Amino acid sequence: MARFVTVAKADSIQPGQMIKVEIDNFPVAVANVGGTFHAFDDTCTHEDCSLAEGELVKTAVVCPCHFAEFDVRNGAVLAPPATVPIKVYPVRVQGNDLQVEF
Numbered sequence: 760m761a762r763f764v765t766v767a768k769a770d771s772i773q774p775g776q777m778i779k780v781e782i783d784n785f786p787v788a789v790a791n792v793g794g795t796f797h798a799f800d801d802t803c804t805h806e807d808c809s810l811a812e813g814e815l816v817k818t819a820v821v822c823p824c825h826f827a828e829f830d831v832r833n834g835a836v837l838a839p840p841a842t843v844p845i846k847v848y849p850v851r852v853q854g855n856d857l858q859v860e861f
């Protein structure tokens with residue numbers, strides 16, 4: 760059953776920054792887009808690279824391996840070679856705790 764899991768302190772992720780966390784041993788990326796947090800699968804659907812090691816360009820994450828792009832808000836593919844969307848997860852901030860529903 761899904762529940763909110765604390766993954767980081769909210770003030771430890773600056774706007775424009777991404778981090779990789781693990782929830783139940785599953786890699787999840789969290790991005791701060793202008794003060795709004797987004798959580799999504801860290802693993803690119805193309806060939807398994809870590810998206811948190813890529814680049815955040817406004818609301819798009821660019822994979823470091825072959826430069827596929829995904830919308831961090833809904834997981835949609837914005838640029839190939841990936842064709843399958845990434846999964847996104849609800850995020851909330853409680854005090855300074857950043858929590859992902861997983």
Ligand code: FES
Binds near residue numbers: 804805806822826841
């Ligand atoms: S692994 Fe991400 S674009 Fe190839």
